[in-house]
Amino acid sequence: MTTLHVNHISQHFGKHQVLKDVTMTLEPQKIYGLLGRNGAGKSTLLNIITNRIFPSSGDVMLDNTEVFENDDCLSKMYLMSEANLYAERLKVRKIFDLVQMSYGQFDWPLAHELAGKFQVNLEERFGRLSTGYHSIVKLIIALCVPADYIFLDEPVLGLDANHRELFYQELLAAYEKRPRTFVISTHLIEEIANLVEHVFMIDDGQLLADEDVEELIARSYAITGPRPAVLAYTEGLNVVGEESLGQITTNYVFGTLDDTRIIPDSVTIEHLDLQKLFVYLTNGRHQQNEH
Amino acid sequence: MTTLHVNHISQHFGKHQVLKDVTMTLEPQKIYGLLGRNGAGKSTLLNIITNRIFPSSGDVMLDNTEVFENDDCLSKMYLMSEANLYAERLKVRKIFDLVQMSYGQFDWPLAHELAGKFQVNLEERFGRLSTGYHSIVKLIIALCVPADYIFLDEPVLGLDANHRELFYQELLAAYEKRPRTFVISTHLIEEIANLVEHVFMIDDGQLLADEDVEELIARSYAITGPRPAVLAYTEGLNVVGEESLGQITTNYVFGTLDDTRIIPDSVTIEHLDLQKLFVYLTNGRHQQNEH
Structure with missing residues (x-):
């Protein structure tokens, strides 16, 4: 069981400093909230952790191994984000196939179960789905990949109230069946307050809070x-x-x-x-x- | 003051019927909610009304004039949607310029005021903004175009709680200053319940309710x-x-x-x-x- 260390991450885009010396530790099998205003730097941080972009300084370690361009480390992490990484013409089933090829494994029984509950047609082309259903397909992937660290950047974007509730239930069920670390970045804070154990708050690129929810409330x-x-x-x-x-x-x-x-x-x-x-x-x- | 009539709109995509004989009337200077589950057909309907896609049958009229390919009618309507219509490399100010060119007018004083309140840098390139700020730029445009019918498809997608609240306030202020029709499609229903006077509920492509909020609640x-x-x-x-x-x-x-x-x-x-x-x-x- 590996621990993920984010060490002194800073990020500049031109003159603009997006992240300022962010250090945090993510433990195995724990559900985290990542909270921050629009533009606070949450997505940039998640992209850096999962090696999609490179920080100006700092590093990310899984135990004692640097994540940077390390395929073994990267296969332990999955980032669901707003970016649509999948070709519009691909059928949903084909996208699941591609994920399986990248990660070596894919929980097909769960994928079928979730597709049924969310009423996703696996034979539909991704580009033909609505905004909400793009999120749903990506959520199903996030719950079915074998990774130990799952990062969800705005997971419920465009989801209706019933689907949001269903997702929170299914995330907990998946966690109970196979505990792993989830990091949920969202603006619907009241909806995840009972789901997450610990929160990181980022404000203006800096870590403002790194604390258990219970202690924060107290x-x-x-x-x-x-x-x-x-x-x-x-x-x-x-x-x-x-x-x-x-x-x-x-x-x-x-x-x-x-x-x-x-x-x-x-x-x-x-x-x-x-x-x-x-x-x-x-x-x-x-x-x-x-x- | 023109009234907008949506007459018997149906839409098929292949075998799939997305909209089934939807008829509704939008009155001038009224704030509407458009509610529906994911995939219910809301975005398709808004795209049809604003002439971005063409229905399988039915028509849309402004008073007695068909909207279809009528520039005069179309200049009276504005659709803010998830689709990013603007080139990533354009600066925000340039995007506002382009809107002004299309619509003939643009409320620059309000645009500057809103940019200040939402902390948008007009000299920033659109592609460099976060998800939430993409929504914010589009919201500012929606409040500053001179159109009489403003359609907002998921306006607060990716907005944090403070920005959502600010937007609702600014929408009401803009409405009071210059009454016009707003149609708000959203999944955060409790947040707009006090904002909208009348709702349309769409379920599975059909109109399920067309009623004043007060009467529905009663x-x-x-x-x-x-x-x-x-x-x-x-x-x-x-x-x-x-x-x-x-x-x-x-x-x-x-x-x-x-x-x-x-x-x-x-x-x-x-x-x-x-x-x-x-x-x-x-x-x-x-x-x-x-x-």
């Missing part, structure tokens, strides 16, 4: 009440957002509260969900940058 | 309570879905309730939201088809 607070009481209670704490409705204010705090402070009766404290925490952590930063 | 019920009481109360009604948790059952009913029946004390009746109604209406049909 350190995220929404403090609600009359504005003066809320301000007094949260003074000096790491307030990442504020909302007001009439006389009532909510301050969002990320970090530790001050146990020595007495909580006024009029103030309630709750935990944030992952989606909301993400929005405040990354929106706050962007707003600060603008001023 | 006819949608969730009846919850002990299973025998719920079954007795909903017997013979149009039950579109059922969920059970332990002893408690919820039956989802679409249509009218029977006023002569006494509601047991143990049973509660609530209205469904649009997303849930859609899932039950379309999931139910698919399951019926399979058996």
Whole structure:
């Protein structure tokens, strides 16, 4: 069982620095979320990890072996991305054949089962399928390749609500049957919050959080009440957002509260969900940058 | 002010019938939702309306003029779709120039304002932008073209939560400043439920609903309570879905309730939201088809 190490990855495109010294460790058989605003650098990072593009600096290692142009390492990783790598004229079945040729193995029984559940006709040409069905075909491949590290870049792009739910169920079922590492990059955070154990948040090319979901939530607070009481209670704490409705204010705090402070009766404290925490952590930063 | 009539549109691709006799009317200055499962025929319909593909039968009229190959009519309509129509090497500013050349006018002040809010660099080449930013550039165009009918096919594809929220706000602001018709096709139904006045639901190529959102919701019920009481109360009604948790059952009913029946004390009746109604209406049909 191999561990994947991403070491000090930076990436420049011309003058633009897309990734800044990103270091992270992906353990075997774990489900990760990769979260970031549009343009934060998520897809670039996934393309670098899977050797589709080359970083300006840093390296990616599977245990002690550098992944770069190493076929054995690369056969252990699969990236599902928005890019349509398959010729439009190919039938779905033929695309599955090609994946099998590249990876040596392919879980055909599961592929047939999933094609049935998602109502994909294997004899249809890829180019004739709708946007949502392009995603579905790529998802089926991602669940059926024998790789140990599966990277899903916007897996549910264009999928309707029923198909999204079906996919999350099937991903969990596939994971339970054969545990492997999944890294899910998505903007529908509330939908994966219960699926992923650990998240990486990237903001403006930098790693902003690398933490178990449970721990993140435990350190995220929404403090609600009359504005003066809320301000007094949260003074000096790491307030990442504020909302007001009439006389009532909510301050969002990320970090530790001050146990020595007495909580006024009029103030309630709750935990944030992952989606909301993400929005405040990354929106706050962007707003600060603008001023 | 022109009204758009979609008359008896059918479309075959080979043996496969994608659209079956779809008739609908789009009024001026109204915001519509176009809902349907993956592969239901939404994109095909929008491509037909805007003359990008030709139907097997039926026609599209703006008042009394057929849209087909009529430049004057076509200049009144704009379709934003997943297809990237712009050369990758073009700078964003140049793409806006091209749109202005096609449509005669372009709301440059709004384009600059939106580029600022979404943090789009007009001097960046289109091909260098991420998936989410491709959508953003196309959304800016959609809000800045002078057309009276704007069709948005999956407008928020790949957009993060903050950008989605910003887009909905900007769409409403643009609409208030200059009312025009928007047709929004999306799978994130709960996010547009408060934005759209009227929805068309397409299922398996057929129009399943053509109704104001308010009226749809008014006819949608969730009846919850002990299973025998719920079954007795909903017997013979149009039950579109059922969920059970332990002893408690919820039956989802679409249509009218029977006023002569006494509601047991143990049973509660609530209205469904649009997303849930859609899932039950379309999931139910698919399951019926399979058996």
